[in-house]
Amino acid sequence: MSPLSSADTDAEATEAVETPEVDEAREAVVALFREELGDAVLDHHIRPGDDLWIRVERAAWRQAGFVLRDRARCKAFGFLSAIDWLPSPYGLGEDSPTDAPPEPDTEIVTGYAGGDTRFQVFARATSHSAKLGVTLKTDIPDDDLTLDTWLSVYAGVDWHERELREMFGITAIGHGHLAPLYLPGEFEGHPLRKDFPLLARHVKAWPGIVDVEPMPAEAGGADEEASE
Amino acid sequence: MTAISDRQMLAYANAQAADGRVNLEFETQDGMTLNLGPQHPATHGTLRVVVKLDGEQVVAAEPVMGYMHRGYEKLTEVRNYPQVTTLVNRIDWLGSFANEVPFILAAEKLMEIEAPPRAQWIRTVLFEMSRIANISLFAGDMSLHIGALTAAFYAFRDREFVLNQIEAVTGGRFHPNFDRIGGLKDDLPKGWIADTKAAMARIRDYCDEMDQLVTGNEIFEARTRGVGVIPADIALQYGLTGANLRASGVDWDLRRDQPVGLAWDQADWQVWTHPDGDSFARFWVRLQEIRESTKIVDQLLDGLPSGPVMAKVPRIIKVPEGEAWVATENPLGEMGYYVVSKGGLGPFRTKIRTPSFNNISVVPWVCRGVYVPDVITILASLYFILGDIDR
Amino acid sequence: MGLVESGKLPKPLTSLLNTSRKYSIWIFQWGLACCAIEMGAALGAPRYDVMRLGVIPLPASPRQADLVCFSGTVTDKMVPAIRRLYDQIPDPKYVISMGSCANCGGPYWDSYSVTKGVDQVVPVDVYVPGCPPRPEALLEGIVLLQEMIGKEDMAERWKGEPLVVR
Numbered sequence: 194m195s196p197l198s199s200a201d202t203d204a205e206a207t208e209a210v211e212t213p214e215v216d217e218a219r220e221a222v223v224a225l226f227r228e229e230l231g232d233a234v235l236d237h238h239i240r241p242g243d244d245l246w247i248r249v250e251r252a253a254w255r256q257a258g259f260v261l262r263d264r265a266r267c268k269a270f271g272f273l274s275a276i277d278w279l280p281s282p283y284g285l286g287e288d289s290p291t292d293a294p295p296e297p298d299t300e301i302v303t304g305y306a307g308g309d310t311r312f313q314v315f316a317r318a319t320s321h322s323a324k325l326g327v328t329l330k331t332d333i334p335d336d337d338l339t340l341d342t343w344l345s346v347y348a349g350v351d352w353h354e355r356e357l358r359e360m361f362g363i364t365a366i367g368h369g370h371l372a373p374l375y376l377p378g379e380f381e382g383h384p385l386r387k388d389f390p391l392l393a394r395h396v397k398a399w400p401g402i403v404d405v406e407p408m409p410a411e412a413g414g415a416d417e418e419a420s421e
Numbered sequence: 422m423t424a425i426s427d428r429q430m431l432a433y434a435n436a437q438a439a440d441g442r443v444n445l446e447f448e449t450q451d452g453m454t455l456n457l458g459p460q461h462p463a464t465h466g467t468l469r470v471v472v473k474l475d476g477e478q479v480v481a482a483e484p485v486m487g488y489m490h491r492g493y494e495k496l497t498e499v500r501n502y503p504q505v506t507t508l509v510n511r512i513d514w515l516g517s518f519a520n521e522v523p524f525i526l527a528a529e530k531l532m533e534i535e536a537p538p539r540a541q542w543i544r545t546v547l548f549e550m551s552r553i554a555n556i557s558l559f560a561g562d563m564s565l566h567i568g569a570l571t572a573a574f575y576a577f578r579d580r581e582f583v584l585n586q587i588e589a590v591t592g593g594r595f596h597p598n599f600d601r602i603g604g605l606k607d608d609l610p611k612g613w614i615a616d617t618k619a620a621m622a623r624i625r626d627y628c629d630e631m632d633q634l635v636t637g638n639e640i641f642e643a644r645t646r647g648v649g650v651i652p653a654d655i656a657l658q659y660g661l662t663g664a665n666l667r668a669s670g671v672d673w674d675l676r677r678d679q680p681v682g683l684a685w686d687q688a689d690w691q692v693w694t695h696p697d698g699d700s701f702a703r704f705w706v707r708l709q710e711i712r713e714s715t716k717i718v719d720q721l722l723d724g725l726p727s728g729p730v731m732a733k734v735p736r737i738i739k740v741p742e743g744e745a746w747v748a749t750e751n752p753l754g755e756m757g758y759y760v761v762s763k764g765g766l767g768p769f770r771t772k773i774r775t776p777s778f779n780n781i782s783v784v785p786w787v788c789r790g791v792y793v794p795d796v797i798t799i800l801a802s803l804y805f806i807l808g809d810i811d812r
Numbered sequence: 813m814g815l816v817e818s819g820k821l822p823k824p825l826t827s828l829l830n831t832s833r834k835y836s837i838w839i840f841q842w843g844l845a846c847c848a849i850e851m852g853a854a855l856g857a858p859r860y861d862v863m864r865l866g867v868i869p870l871p872a873s874p875r876q877a878d879l880v881c882f883s884g885t886v887t888d889k890m891v892p893a894i895r896r897l898y899d900q901i902p903d904p905k906y907v908i909s910m911g912s913c914a915n916c917g918g919p920y921w922d923s924y925s926v927t928k929g930v931d932q933v934v935p936v937d938v939y940v941p942g943c944p945p946r947p948e949a950l951l952e953g954i955v956l957l958q959e960m961i962g963k964e965d966m967a968e969r970w971k972g973e974p975l976v977v978r
């Protein structure tokens with residue numbers, strides 16, 4: 194793996210200096226959501242000039258979809274999926290097999306627009322007229338992994354909700370045909386959950402650690418950082 | 422060379438029919454079920470389409486996928502950023518450079534790094550060349566599925582010139598793995614610009630050849646005009662993107678409408694749309710797009726700024742916490758990466774939004790009431806890559 | 813063919829049969845993923861033309877093929893189809909595994925849905941490494957296979973077991 198060209202070891206990344214601006218179009222979209230859904234809009238986050246995240250209550254998920262499609266005029270459906278915020282108990286798998294494994298981190302820290310639960314479903318749609326896109330998020334409690342279907346909002350969400358069920362175990366109520374999409378019928382488990390292990394990495398250690406040899410010019414040992 | 426008894430033959434047929442994976446249901450009152458794929462010359466890979474027929478007409482069609490599901494989103498969680506770049510090339514395996522770009526841009530957005538102008542221009546040039554490599558094969562491939570075999574050979578031949586150029590720069594015909602966070606791996610070799618312009622001229626000749634051979638051919642038109650019409654509102658509902666959307670009359674191109682920092686605004690080019698929304702429209706729009714791409718490449722190569730191709734980035738990439746979504750107009754449609762980073766060596770979660778996943782989700786809707794050969798035409802015109810659907 | 817099975821064929825006849833077999837291979841291209849495009853370039857493109865080696869692509873069905881070339885990632889869902897199509901090819905059949913995914917799982921070695929190599933399902937004669945291998949690499953693999961066929965002992969291949977059509 195060649196080193197990044199022209200990179201100094203302790204150079205800083207070039208910062209883009211930006212004065213925080215008010216993104217009026219996106220603020221207007223947030224105001225629209227608050228007007229339609231009221232308290233169901235829990236939080237929002239705007240990166241000015243770039244993107245918009247809105248978190249809504251799970252009970253208002255389908256209504257939020259209608260607001261997104263009709264009031265915010267985001268007619269172009271993007272995708273629907275989920276994030277599992279539990280840090281992976283298995284790590285990157287590049288730790289040395291001889292050292293003690295690091296302490297697993299179990300704290301759930303969520304991202305933009307906050308969140309209280311381990312699973313969050315997020316979806317995105319774009320408005321061609323306003324040339325902006327909106328990412329909607331909602332929390333899914335651990336004891337009730339269900340969600341209203343968006344099938345009446347966007348017809349194309351069909352397969353996305355099937356994938357959601359298969360990869361995370363979150364069921365879209367009202368969908369009606371949540372058959373597995375990718376995996377053979379006998380597959381057990383929900384692969385994209387963080388506690389689903391990739392067994393090949395457990396059975397065999399990542400060979401990159403084992404085979405690092407010093408370059409002929411370097412008399413010393415191999416790179417300490419595990420980049421090959 | 423032993424003979425098989427009738428009893429053995431009957432047992433074999435019964436065993437096949439009992440196996441749910443291969444359908445041997447004979448014609449009954451409810452119609453016949455036909456299984457196209459997963460190994461089939463016309464399915465661009467391992468897509469299986471189960472169609473229920475009433476005579477020759479399709480009553481219901483359902484794609485069964487997952488035969489190329491490699492678990493990308495899970496794999497990105499256990500790799501670091503440069504490794505993910507290597508892996509991600511292989512999603513849309515024909516336009517490989519174009520897959521790396523949105524991921525790299527998302528990571529750069531979180532790190533608040535901007536690649537130098539020369540790198541952005543060269544990225545755009547390579548992006549357009551991977552688009553040409555991808556869609557020129559589409560033109561030959563769709564003709565192959567309609568039955569015009571000759572066009573496929575022309576596609577493979579003329580594509581080689583573009584692949585040569587990509588190889589001269591990146592070292593790989595496919596899967597270049599050339600993009601880096603902060604810029605590119607290397608600069609252009611000497612003489613590359615002149616050679617690439619010659620290759621672009623060659624591709625324009627190829628487009629003209631396609632026009633002569635295929636576009637005006639009455640058999641081609643009879644098989645594609647009016648077949649698989651997708652109206653614009655259905656296309657938007659299903660999340661169709663790329664040429665499929667533009668062939669339904671929607672004027673939306675991410676290169677122009679949601680710029681991400683690459684150099685498309687530095688060239689003078691136009692977006693092609695077609696009002697019909699049928700298979701012919703999709704073929705025609707893509708053919709025009711190849712021509713536009715060659716124009717973009719020529720213009721950008723003329724005005725290429727000088728300078729470094731790599732910004733100063735730390736040796737070990739650690740992307741700060743945050744979430745970023747970047748989508749670009751890939752050859753197949755809108756490809757986007759939603760990168761969730763927690764400050765580690767690799768992404769915490771990557772949602773890969775691939776265009777073909779949505780493009781193929783419209784097949785059950787569009788294939789109702791068409792004939793069996795039209796299913797092949799529609800699949801060919803929607804143009805998907807299996808790695809893009811299944812990830 | 814009782815002569816072949818019982819090993820009574822004279823050497824010159826064996827080598828004549830082997831030569832004619834190795835230069836008339838009908839290849840069934842089992843294209844799965846990216847390597848399928850390179851295989852297509854090798855088989856169908858005029859530049860890396862494989863027909864000059866005596867290998868013709870595109871048999872009408874697996875039952876008419878001699879050689880199957882698995883190119884691309886093999887997933888667990890695909891394995892039954894692979895096994896069934898492989899069984900449909902009549903003997904003597906040869907298998908080329910093209911690309912690192914088909915050889916050993918490749919870049920997806922740790923995935924939950926990828927079979928680590930097609931040799932877990934079918935016996936492989938030639939492995940062509942690369943990701944993807946250049947078309948010339950595939951041609952070299954085919955030439956290697958042709959050398960193997962040329963040296964083959966046909967009696968070994970047909971040891972008197974009845975031919976089973978599956």
